[in-house]
Amino acid sequence: MKKGIATVAQLSAFDEVIDARSPAEFDEDRIPGAISCPVLDNAQRVVVGTIYKQQSAFEARRIGAAMVAENIAHHLKTRFHDKPKNWRPLVYCWRGGQRSGAFVTWLRLIGWDACQLEGGYKTWRRMVVAELEELPARFDLRVVCGATGSAKTRVLDALAKLGAQVLDLEHLAAHKGSVLGALPDRPQPTQKSFETELFRTLHALDPARPVFVEAESRKIGRIQVPEALIRQMRASPCVAIEASREARLEFLVRDYAYLGDDIADLQKKIDFLKGLQSNETLERWKTLAAAHDLPTLFAEFIELHYDPLYHRSQNRNFTRFPSAPIFTSDDLSPAGIEALARRILAAAAAQPEALTRVADPATP
Template sequence: MTDRIPASDYAQLLLSDTPMIDLRAPIEFTKGAFPGSVSLPLMSDSERAAIGTCYKQQGQQAAIDLGHQLVSGAVKQARIDAWLAQIQRQPDTVLYCFRGGMRSQITQQWLREAGVNRPYVEGGYKAMRSYLIAQTDRLTQTADMVIVGGMTGCGKTDFLTPRADSVDLEGLANHRGSSFGRQLTEQPSQINFENTLALALMRHQARGATQLILEDESRLIGRCSLPLEMHERMAQAPRVILEISTEARIEQILKDYVTDMQAAFIARDGLEAGHQAFSEHLLASLSRVKKRLGPVRYQALNDIMVKALQLQLSRGALDGHRDWIAQLLTEYYDPMYHYQLEKKPTKPLFQGPPAAVAEFLDQRL
């Protein structure tokens, strides 16, 4: 077994879901890491900061000496034990630090002394991150991209999910894309979003898909930002449009943002606390478009929503939610959709109900 994983093996390393030990300090890991990696740092944040200061003031050798002093004895053994436990759980685990330098080499040496040989990633986090950025740029610029659009509530995500030739941008961002799109769990960091996006595009190519189907998105999906070059490419790509009735759209939104979300909050927090948290979530979602709605229209919708939430809790009735959804669609989302559609540079390739759009995409190539 070689002691290093070269850059030529990055694709295989990432596509095979090889487990990785991230040796960087916790603060570095929190900003961004790779899928499948676990944070088991060689140094804590404070140790890393102290060594960095020593390096600037006294030079490399003094910093190395301080590192060995700080990470020694029981502290050193505890970290070795954590690495060994991870490798025992997943024997194919590999190591990486920021540049594939001293932290990786020291860890590898200590593991060897403990009787275990594991390779580290040459170039480390920095090189592999650059590789993923380049993959996103290459794959989005060369792919036969098709964008799926449609009015709010037409079920674009549900349409794309089963397709092997699609990549779920909202799933990667953990956000449904609209003012009501926040999920119970936090969105990934921007770097983690970009890393998982690159990997999803690589997997798409590895599946042999001949076209890349993406949902029509703003550049921001919640707080996650699509790479600029990718979003510009999406804006110029051919489009297909899903068309369903207003009634069906209301039912889709009711399911996505009311019944499913309420159930998720209740599953997490219990009936009373869950409904309260869900109510606050829904009212906060409406408040995020208050400025665009204007104070009068916002207050009217807010009042309808409050009553709808009360009826939902007391009787399980949902018609009140249908009322505010219908008004929000006709008075806000639909006019905005038509305005944005007029600015598109080209007409859609095809538009129709989901089954017809699916057949068109299947027969396109």
């Protein structure tokens, strides 16, 4: 290791990773586990940048240096006042330049073996992007397909609890994927943050074991799924859930019950379907929403929007869907979902490519 400089491959060698960028940069994405200790806050960064453009680089450095010194002193007094002599931190900024360099200089003057990340966050980001081009092809994906309301995400949860490997893209994207899919308590991450978490998740999986993943389109809300992963999913074996209409409707009403808490927002989401449904249909749906008649509303969603969309897209997008083993169910309660997951796992252990239809034992 070059004195005072470290590479991305050496991240695990440090006791702490410090992000010296502004809070806004940190919020957009960061190296996993890093703590935010900005040497310039959001407003200060704007001030220094403006002076650099409108006056001179010297004046920007002169004013910025005072701000940086003050902020580093604050971190030393509050965040690092109790660190032992053998503490080894790694500091990074945007591209391994002056912000992290100044921080490391002070830390090393104190006596800590601090290092600066070579190339900064930009190097980390380039590695994530490159790895996401290569990683998906290493895995034996099993794509869980089924019409909206088939409890695919809950089946993934149940599979994980039973010991299977799963890749829950909707959890990483904080979105259920449909036009109604925004979560009430979790904003979606930034694209960069999503890709960092996807990178971490894939690295934690064992390529020697199957990985179950839900069928997704290229976008989950406003998050774009990396192209290499989409390609791998669309070429992978599929598992098809065929739940009864009654079971799906009951599940949707339960799983999306929170939509009834904000009728104005639900009506706004319905308006997103303009151009896909007639104005008359959209007005009827908004009236149903206003009446809190979610069962009737969701039944029409299934019949007029989700099912036609599913039947158009699934065969076209997933090349091995026509040969997928089919798991039928008329029970999508928590117990029914667990039973469905157990049947999927049992079939996966018994050469699923040889199966054509796997019926619910309770189905005649």
